[in-house]
Amino acid sequence: MFCYQCQETAKGTGCTKVGVCGKNPTVAALQDLLVYVTKGIAEVVVKGNVDVAEISNINKEVITSLFITITNANFDEAAIENQINKMIGIRNELARKVNISNPHDSVTFEVSNREEMLEKAKNVGVLSTENEDVRSLRELNIYGLKGMAAYAEHALNIGLEDNSVYEYTYKALSKTLDDSLSVDELVALTLETGEYGVKVMALLDNANTSKYGNPEIxxxxxxxxxxxxxxxxxxxxxxxxxxxxxxxxxxxxxxxxxxxxxxxxxxxxxxxxxxxxxxxxxxxxxxxxxxxxxxxxxxxxxxxxxxxxxxxxxxxxxxxxxxxxxxxxxxxxxxxxxxxxxxxxxxxTLPAPQEIESGSIVGGFAHNQVIELADQVVDAVKTGAIKKFFVMGGCDGRMKGRSYYTEFAEKLPKDTVILTAGCAKYRYNKLNLGDINGIPRVLDAGQCNDSYSLAVIALKLKEVFGLEDINELPIVYNIAWYEQKAVIVLLALLYLGVKNIHLGPTLPGFLSANVANVLVENFGIAGIGTADEDLVKFLG
Ligand code: SF4
Ligand code: SF3
Structure with a gap:
């Protein structure tokens, strides 16, 4: 097996014997094959000019398939095998209707049992792309698409969809099979993935808030x-x-x-x-x-x-x-x-939960709620009561080094506010960091997808302060990542023009040295140091 899609990948380079997450080689191989047949369907849709509005059931199965392969989502061999069979059936039926010339292997391969699936998977995984930079960019896009698929599925469950998100998913998946694309073209594709990341998060935000109301304090x-x-x-x-x-x-x-x-x-x-x-x-x-x-x-x-x-x-x-x-x-x-x-x-039939802590925490600072407080927030910035905002959203994880985020939050000066979303918040949401004129110092917007809210808030502040560039705001981005939803959040922020994002606790193992350089040079992406060093750097 070879998998390097998450932050906890073995030695920071790739899980090869068994996943640090617990994924075994069979599950890893089946997931690789599931992604591959999904690419095959994308090929048929793109090359056959299929109208995505006509294939709603296929769109749904495609996003479910990608979602299944997200870190820690599905460890069930039998379920993944069933999904592969289902996707091969869908692919074949579609390919019969829209004949495409010179179909790619992902469109034509057949497997009739588990053994053949495992055999086929050996040649279609991450390492089947030999050039390290091309591999890095292909995977960066695929991980972004997986995150996008997860969010699209939640929106769809509520009844909202955006066909342009499906169209893009097919296009980008098919491009990950195209050997003629240059590294520059793949970099451009990555930003386009970020653009659709913004779209899908806006879609999910719309779905959630129109069905369940606007999150409130x-x-x-x-x-x-x-x-x-x-x-x-x-x-x-x-x-x-x-x-x-x-x-x-x-x-x-x-x-x-x-x-x-x-x-x-x-x-x-x-x-x-x-x-x-x-x-x-x-x-x-x-x-x-x-x-x-x-x-x-x-x-x-x-x-x-x-x-x-x-x-x-x-x-x-x-x-x-x-x-x-x-x-x-x-x-x-x-x-x-x-x-x-x-x-x-x-x-x-079971006993009540054993209490492990008591008290309460406060959250609900998605864009609508924060914009309602905008006058208070803007005043606090103008009077200097709030000097800086720290966007610290993303994922939490097991790595010891993640105690950095607790230490960083604890040591932040009292005139700073943390904007968060995703499970990264558990590193500091119970610290009782106090408030600034009634505004809590940790503002939790919601789940990882609600990072969209943080972007909306930043754009609103930019407008209120009459700034030209989102990067002129007193906001530092110190983001923690773990799985592929954080990848789409990151690409979305890059698309929105956010520069100098710090990403930790380690940079992705799937970034080749050259691709990492592109991100450093064009977007100022950087890792993290110690909490003390970074505080000096960010507050300076
Ligand atoms: Fe390793 Fe992460 Fe892949 Fe699991 S998801 S196998 S931990 S890289
Ligand atoms: Fe957490 Fe898994 Fe990413 Fe939705 S629950 S943020 S890690």
């Missing part, structure tokens, strides 16, 4: 009550909505974990008395937190950590693109309805 309980309960993790709000509807009046409480925390900020979910609070921290702490939670856990997306005991595994359910062998997977019917009764019944 909210105090979220982090303690527990004495009822049986279900923990819901991942990013999909439609799954949460259905779970809340189905648990209403059953005596079973619902808590959020990890990236589901920001659901509490939406007005629509406040009406549920059994929606109690957030339990625990970022994804990687599930190995201990799921033990003490006691009740069943529903994964709607990544990040799953392979459970250490059978007892915990038996309490885990998956849905959507997520999956884990031995865990019950709940599928939607044709109308998108999911039956969560098995989870609810299990919860009733």
């Amino acid at each position: 909210t105090t979220v309980n982090i303690g527990t009550r004495n009822n049986p309960a279900i923990l819901i993790s991942g990013h999909d709000l439609t799954d949460l909505e259905q779970l809340l509807e189905q648990t209403k009046g059953t005596g079973v409480d619902v808590y959020t974990h990890g990236e589901m925390l920001p659901a509490h900020y939406y007005p629509a979910f406040k009406k549920y008395d059994n929606f109690v609070g957030n339990y625990g921290n970022a994804w990687w702490q599930q190995t201990t937190e799921f033990v003490t939670f006691n009740g069943p856990i529903l994964f709607t997306t990544n990040c799953i950590v392979p459970p250490k005991s059978e007892e915990v595994r038996n309490r885990i359910f998956t849905t959507g693109a997520s999956g884990y062998p031995g865990c019950q997977h709940i599928v939607a019917d044709e109308d998108g309805k999911k039956d969560f009764s098995a989870i609810i019944e299990m919860a009733k």
Whole structure:
């Protein structure tokens, strides 16, 4: 196997024996093949001039397939094998309708069983592109497309789609097979991927806020009550909505974990008395937190950590693109309805969660809420009460070096404000950093996709202060990444013209030296140092 798509890749260069995430070589190979057949479908769509408006079911399967291959989303060999077979069927049917000349191997290959799949996968993975820079740029785009697919799927679950996002996905996937593209053309493609990253995040923002209302300042309980309960993790709000509807009046409480925390900020979910609070921290702490939670856990997306005991595994359910062998997977019917009764019944038989912390945290600072506070924020900047903003969104992860972010947040001067989104916030959202004239010093906009909100806020401030360039704002970008959704967020920021982004805790292993140089020279991308060094640098 070879995989280097996430921040925790072995030795910073690539997982070759088994994934640090727990992905085994079979899953890795099947995921490679799934991406490959998805590229084959893209080839047919692009070369055959297929109108994406006519193939809505195929669009959906394409984004689901990409989503399945995101880090920590799906470890289930059988589910991935099924998806490969489904995609080959879709590809063949489409190719029969739109004959294309000289089809690429990804359009024509056939495999009839697991063995043949594993054999085929040997030649289609990341390392099948020999030139290191071309490989780096192809993968950078593919990881961006995976992140985009995840966000597109959440929007689609709510009922919103943008055909231009699908069109672009097909175009870019097909370009990753094109040996005639120069490095410059691939760099241009990367920025275009960022452009569609902005589009898809705007689409999801629109979907979430039109269905569930605008996130608002909210105090979220982090303690527990004495009822049986279900923990819901991942990013999909439609799954949460259905779970809340189905648990209403059953005596079973619902808590959020990890990236589901920001659901509490939406007005629509406040009406549920059994929606109690957030339990625990970022994804990687599930190995201990799921033990003490006691009740069943529903994964709607990544990040799953392979459970250490059978007892915990038996309490885990998956849905959507997520999956884990031995865990019950709940599928939607044709109308998108999911039956969560098995989870609810299990919860009733299990003890209430053990309390691991108490108190509350405050969030809900997505663009609408911050813009409502704009006068206060602008005044604070004008009077010098706020000297600088630090965008510290992104992902959290297991690496020891990530304590940098806690230390950095703790040491920031009292006249600075942190803007955050994504699970990176767990490194500092419980530090009690205080407020500036009533404005909390950590403003949490929401999930990683809500990084869009941070961009909207920056653009608004630029307008209010009458600046020409977004980079003239007193904002420092110190972003943490882990998986591919952070890649699309990064590319989106680059597309918006944001310069000098610091990316940590380590730079991506998939950036070749030359590609890293392009990012450094054109966009000022840099890594991080120690918290003390960086504070001097950023505040200077
Ligand atoms: Fe390794 Fe990350 Fe790939 Fe998992 S997703 S195999 S940890 S690079
Ligand atoms: Fe976290 Fe997995 Fe990326 Fe959505 S839950 S930010 S890592």
